[in-house]
Amino acid sequence: MTSIKVIRGHQREKYADILDEYFRLRHEVFVEERGWKDLARPDKRDIDAYDNSNATYLIAVDQDQVIGGLRLFPTTLPHMISEFFPFLLRNGEALTGPSILECTRYFVVKERRTGRTDCRLLAAFQEYCLEEGVSEVTAVVEMWWLPRWQQAGFKVRPLGLPQMIEGQPCIAAAIRISEESLHHVRRLAGLRSSFLLREDSLSSALDQVPHVAA
Amino acid sequence: MSNPVFDHSVKAFDFIGGLDQLSSVQEIIDAMEQSFANFGFETFIITGLPHPDQRIESLVLLKKWPIDWYLRYTNKGYDRYDPVISLCRQSVQPFEWAEVNYDPESNPKALTIMREATEFGMKYGYCLPIHGLNGYEACLSMSGSHLDLSPRTKPAIHLMAMYAFERVRTVLQPPSHSNPLTAREQETLIWAALGKSAADTGEIMGVTERTITAHITSACQKLNAANKTHAVARALQHRLIRL
Numbered sequence: 001m002t003s004i005k006v007i008r009g010h011q012r013e014k015y016a017d018i019l020d021e022y023f024r025l026r027h028e029v030f031v032e033e034r035g036w037k038d039l040a041r042p043d044k045r046d047i048d049a050y051d052n053s054n055a056t057y058l059i060a061v062d063q064d065q066v067i068g069g070l071r072l073f074p075t076t077l078p079h080m081i082s083e084f085f086p087f088l089l090r091n092g093e094a095l096t097g098p099s100i101l102e103c104t105r106y107f108v109v110k111e112r113r114t115g116r117t118d119c120r121l122l123a124a125f126q127e128y129c130l131e132e133g134v135s136e137v138t139a140v141v142e143m144w145w146l147p148r149w150q151q152a153g154f155k156v157r158p159l160g161l162p163q164m165i166e167g168q169p170c171i172a173a174a175i176r177i178s179e180e181s182l183h184h185v186r187r188l189a190g191l192r193s194s195f196l197l198r199e200d201s202l203s204s205a206l207d208q209v210p211h212v213a214a
Numbered sequence: 215m216s217n218p219v220f221d222h223s224v225k226a227f228d229f230i231g232g233l234d235q236l237s238s239v240q241e242i243i244d245a246m247e248q249s250f251a252n253f254g255f256e257t258f259i260i261t262g263l264p265h266p267d268q269r270i271e272s273l274v275l276l277k278k279w280p281i282d283w284y285l286r287y288t289n290k291g292y293d294r295y296d297p298v299i300s301l302c303r304q305s306v307q308p309f310e311w312a313e314v315n316y317d318p319e320s321n322p323k324a325l326t327i328m329r330e331a332t333e334f335g336m337k338y339g340y341c342l343p344i345h346g347l348n349g350y351e352a353c354l355s356m357s358g359s360h361l362d363l364s365p366r367t368k369p370a371i372h373l374m375a376m377y378a379f380e381r382v383r384t385v386l387q388p389p390s391h392s393n394p395l396t397a398r399e400q401e402t403l404i405w406a407a408l409g410k411s412a413a414d415t416g417e418i419m420g421v422t423e424r425t426i427t428a429h430i431t432s433a434c435q436k437l438n439a440a441n442k443t444h445a446v447a448r449a450l451q452h453r454l455i456r457l
Contacts, residue, residue: 144306151346161369
């Protein structure tokens with residue numbers, strides 16, 4: 001059964017093993033599979049300037065294996081859209097604020113892309129953001145992702161026209177966080193309740209390990 | 215018109231902004247007709263891509279096609295041979311019809327289809343494939359005899375097409391969930407499909423065998439199935455459960 005762990009950047013020591021595996025998979029997915037050569041590193045770990053104590057990770061884990069994840073970063077600090085992708089924004093100004101986060105490095109490992117892992121990760125994303133009082137999340141994505149988000153019940157507004165990045169049409173967009181979207185994506189993921197594992201609720205959640213693997 | 219890039223961006227965002235107010239398929243068709251005409255498009259269709267046992271007519275979300283061409287296309291099952299549809303299944307990026315390759319030797323009908331489309335004014339075209347979650351596939355294909363397709367216009371067209379698709383999908387979405395089975399009933403049928411008995415399933419799910427039998431009975435009623443096997447077959451067939 002997939003669970004989604006919430007790990008904060010400052011807990012890096014504590015979750016060293018899982019994060020190392022997560023960074024290794026990021027290298028595998030983004031550098032080796034998708035060919036983002038600029039990110040290549042000899043230690044085969046994709047770690048950049050935003051993997052710091054301000055980042056929060058949602059990491060999908062199934063039977064101790066990392067199978068996907070995403071990174072959230074405050075928009076009140078310099079972030080990837082403001083620093084690298086302002087040209088994707090219609091008015092050139094990044095959407096920033098205390099209730100707005102940026103999502104980067106979303107991935108699901110190859111062998112889990114046909115199942116419900118995407119939906120579960122997206123459900124965890126809405127749930128976490130709702131709990132944190134986040135109103136919108138900005139992201140740069142390849143255009144073909146838009147209908148997937150929308151099918152998951154996400155309300156997404158474009159922040160500019162798509163442009164080619166590394167040979168792919170990409171867009172900057174903002175996802176609205178809402179109960180309605182959470183409800184929709186949960187249903188799609190086959191979930192009846194929360195499965196987000198957070199530090200504060202970790203022990204109780206472990207006591208309620210479901211009987212069924214899905 | 216001193217800054218055409220800006221101009222296309224404004225057009226695209228006006229179109230997308232206005233979509234939320236449209237509540238019927240006809241309104242979306244009217245809005246598309248008006249906005250896509252700016253780029254020379256005269257006809258368009260938004261449709262799901264059929265599985266081998268489906269007919270494309272049942273998957274069309276909206277269309278503005280010459281009716282004679284639509285009837286010929288659907289009656290003759292042209293979607294099975296249409297090279298635009300084939301490329302849609304393989305590509306996640308939008309493409310122009312002119313970019314579509316096909317082998318007239320192995321698929322002689324492809325040439326016929328493209329030629330016949332021209333007779334209906336559908337000479338040049340642009341197609342946006344949609345690959346959703348859980349294997350859902352669709353496309354928006356548009357055409358005309360004089361298109362304004364360039365690196366300047368394509369990003370605007372791409373974005374507008376994406377949101378047109380989303381709007382019609384939302385408008386046509388059934389208000390309530392189309393899966394009549396509860397999560398527990400689905401789970402029960404999944405275990406049955408994997409060969410588990412009611413007793414096994416009860417143990418796995420941590421409930422009594424009687425509860426499992428009740429879930430199965432209820433699922434049978436909802437699916438109009440004679441027994442458990444029949445219910446599993448129907449649930450799989452209609453994609454109400456996934457293994």
